[in-house]
């Protein structure tokens with residue numbers, strides 16, 4: 001662990017103030033250097049108060065720091081700032097982290113979306129990647145992505161009464177504006193999934209709409225700030241249950257009933273080609289089946305889908 005992470009860990013475990021002396025002994029560095037680390041943490045948005053007795057974390061109802069997640073705390077890896085939680089999660093997964101380990105960031109400097117797009121990741125949004133190890137063949141991995149989107153859309157509806165809809169492959173839209181995007185990476189052992197890292201960016205209290213007219217945030221939509229931790233906890237609960245009792249047919253049925261892509265004329269851009277047609281269904285692997293102008297059918301497994 002880096003010095004700042006050790007300090008945060010110690011402050012989060014403590015039941016009050018931790019003196020500069022205790023921290024400097026633990027880290028084997030001077031008290032001035034501890035003070036500099038604390039200053040850096042405060043600048044990155046961590047609510048630490050200093051007093052002559054030492055340092056203390058203040059109560060933050062929306063803290064994303066591990067201790068705030070109670071029973072999940074050991075599986076939450078918090079980064080005040082990181083390039084991308086996808087990279088952090090990949091490193092954790094390759095080191096053998098347990099199922100449902102989460103890398104969550106206050107902000108990302110190189111947040112990325114599908115098709116090499118940038119994902120705007122300013123303070124206030126919810127940016128995380130969860131590592132899962134479902135016991136399924138690689139050919140069903142696409143359904144895990146659909147399932148993650150279903151669970152997030154369901155909880156936006158139930159927790160916040162937001163009219164969230166699914167757009168293939170796994171975007172979540174409200175009033176045709178994008179509120180949430182999912183990106184996943186997978187490593188396999190033979191034809192079985194070894195781990196999948198599901199990265200989710202949800203616009204919560206950030207305001208991406210100022211830079212991207214397609215985007216919308218919960219704060220703008222609801223006219224008030226929204227607690228990110230509650231959303232993350234609710235998502236992890238639902239998604240964990242889903243993965244432990246994975247039902248491929250159930251996922252497809254649920255996706256069919258909550259989506260706004262089927263029946264639409266769409267253009268799908270993949271790495272290799274552009275396909276236009278009417279979206280008629282999803283197949284058993286979560287691929288989108290299009291009816292083309294000549295009446296033939298084509299299935300696309302990945303890509304960006306534009307409703308026309």
Ligand code: BTN
Pocket residue numbers: 083084085086108110111112113114115117119126127128129171180181182183199200201202
């Ligand atoms: C998309 O819609 O293109 C996918 C966006 C995924 C963004 C999330 S934010 C957390 C994780 N870290 C990243 O760099 N990307 C994903």
